[in-house]
Amino acid sequence: MRRSFFAVAFLGFLASAWRADAASLNIVALGASNTAGMGKGNHPGGVPRSQAFPAQLEALLRAQGIDAHVRNAGIAGDTTAGMLRRMDSAVPNGTRIVILQTGGNDARDSAGGDTAANTAQITSKLEARGIKVIPLVLSTYAPASTRDPDGEHYNAQGHAAVAAGLLPQVIAGAEK
Numbered sequence: 001m002r003r004s005f006f007a008v009a010f011l012g013f014l015a016s017a018w019r020a021d022a023a024s025l026n027i028v029a030l031g032a033s034n035t036a037g038m039g040k041g042n043h044p045g046g047v048p049r050s051q052a053f054p055a056q057l058e059a060l061l062r063a064q065g066i067d068a069h070v071r072n073a074g075i076a077g078d079t080t081a082g083m084l085r086r087m088d089s090a091v092p093n094g095t096r097i098v099i100l101q102t103g104g105n106d107a108r109d110s111a112g113g114d115t116a117a118n119t120a121q122i123t124s125k126l127e128a129r130g131i132k133v134i135p136l137v138l139s140t141y142a143p144a145s146t147r148d149p150d151g152e153h154y155n156a157q158g159h160a161a162v163a164a165g166l167l168p169q170v171i172a173g174a175e176k
Helices: 002-020 053-063 080-090 115-128 156-174
Strands: 025-031 068-074 097-101 132-135
Touching (some): 025 053
């Protein structure tokens, strides 16, 4: 309890420091179906975009007094090769942070290419533009119990956990 109080107080302090001289914070969440919120095709799982972690993260940032916009650039079924191809159009100028969620789609798509090489190239290109990249491994924040029955996609509680877990990293990344 005491530990969470200090964590919340620290986040409040960081948010106050951010508000002092901040312009709008532009963030892009680049990824596949778990970023987009909805599954591919007839997949019954997933959540509406309004409940996906990018929307929830934006709400958390605004609740901290940070003028933030989190653009959801998730596409169900996308691979790292697809993300690399669309990166320039998906990440507009003025973006300060990209949350990069690569997933298992490369393993299912032989045209997906080399996940590690594609991810490294995406990260390198974004960093060359002065954009902070936050790699996202969803299971770091959302427990397996928050997955849909398909075992791959997260429900609203899982997306909320991801947004809450990302919040301190995003605030810290925005200050650099």
